Amino acid sequence: MKRMDLPQHGRGNLVNPYDLVKMSGMVDPNSKGLLDLLNNLMVCAGQNIIIEVNDCETSGDWTQVTSGITMTVGAGGNKVGTNCLKLAGDGNATGVYKTTLINESTPVPIAYPSQQREMDWRDTDYLGFWVHSVDSAHYGTTGEMTVSIDNGGTIQTYKNVLGTNATAHKMCEIDITSWDRDRVRALYFKDENTAGAENLYIDRIIRYKFGNGKGPVMGQCAWFPITSGSTLTRGNITKVVAGSTHRVQAASAAAVDCIGPVVIGGTGTAAGTVWALIQIGGFAYLEASAATVAGEGIEWAAAHQIAGVATGIEEFAFGRCFEAAGEQYDHILCQIVAPSVFIS
Numbered sequence: 001m002k003r004m005d006l007p008q009h010g011r012g013n014l015v016n017p018y019d020l021v022k023m024s025g026m027v028d029p030n031s032k033g034l035l036d037l038l039n040n041l042m043v044c045a046g047q048n049i050i051i052e053v054n055d056c057e058t059s060g061d062w063t064q065v066t067s068g069i070t071m072t073v074g075a076g077g078n079k080v081g082t083n084c085l086k087l088a089g090d091g092n093a094t095g096v097y098k099t100t101l102i103n104e105s106t107p108v109p110i111a112y113p114s115q116q117r118e119m120d121w122r123d124t125d126y127l128g129f130w131v132h133s134v135d136s137a138h139y140g141t142t143g144e145m146t147v148s149i150d151n152g153g154t155i156q157t158y159k160n161v162l163g164t165n166a167t168a169h170k171m172c173e174i175d176i177t178s179w180d181r182d183r184v185r186a187l188y189f190k191d192e193n194t195a196g197a198e199n200l201y202i203d204r205i206i207r208y209k210f211g212n213g214k215g216p217v218m219g220q221c222a223w224f225p226i227t228s229g230s231t232l233t234r235g236n237i238t239k240v241v242a243g244s245t246h247r248v249q250a251a252s253a254a255a256v257d258c259i260g261p262v263v264i265g266g267t268g269t270a271a272g273t274v275w276a277l278i279q280i281g282g283f284a285y286l287e288a289s290a291a292t293v294a295g296e297g298i299e300w301a302a303a304h305q306i307a308g309v310a311t312g313i314e315e316f317a318f319g320r321c322f323e324a325a326g327e328q329y330d331h332i333l334c335q336i337v338a339p340s341v342f343i344s
Helices: 017-023 029-045
Strands: 050-054 063-066 069-074 084-089 096-099 126-132 145-151 170-175 184-191 198-208 221-225 237-240 248-250 258-264 275-279 282-287 297-301 305-308 319-321 331-336
Touching: 017 029, 029 221, 063 069, 069 096, 084 184, 258 282, 258 331, 282 305, 282 319, 297 319
Parallel strands: none
Antiparallel strands: 050 198, 063 096, 069 084, 084 198, 096 184, 126 170, 126 198, 145 184, 221 275, 237 248, 237 258, 258 275, 282 331, 297 305, 319 331
């Protein structure tokens, strides 16, 4: 029998359910049940659609649309690769830069029948990129920089970019489900900062289907009923109420019952009919509450950040970090797992 090659879309993804549904000819609203089922099976198995938009390595990828902000590319604030974008506002809150190289840093293919360079981004729901400041708290307020796309010639509503925290590297996650994104032509950054002479560094822009509040889900997920009256939001670190209801709620202390971050949340009911999707394995970016040691076990810390476990309480660890956090608010790559021994 001749082997069937599965569609490829995005690095490391064997199958894109959205492409499969389109291939079957079922893209009308009545077929969403099939797509929902395929997406659920994919995220629980640890698959995600993660596609690079632009690597922020080349200044020639970017064009100034409106004056009031300047852009350079170089090292100094980079997180991935050699370079990153440096956006410098003049305090007039007018500057705009864009890139049309949104197909893994290459031009978008010409689409039929529009004959325009357009991409269908409906297979992904989040935009993510690293934000950083090397100049104290420049662009420290969420919304001082905003981001949008051109879809079919219409600029979508600008969304707030996450504010920086001192010099920490943070992954900014933008929910893009409210954007029309079936004919994407370009990505835009717009300066909204009225403070002059401030700099913002942006690195490796990606889009992806499933997010946990700090970046893409890169591991297995599972559904759990939520404790009655408790609300879980994306990014919360959770705990299992093992002694009574066997449901989940937001963690409030480092303990043996802590598990991973929320991917899809909700508010629990007495009947247990509202469930949360929790990442229980694989890799994730999480926010540190202080400096950590690479290889250290991680536990819950205030504001759903993480800290390294202390000697003697390794049982509180729900994972380990693969890189050291240099300071509070750094987002670092972690493995979510329930191991028995870590560096402490």
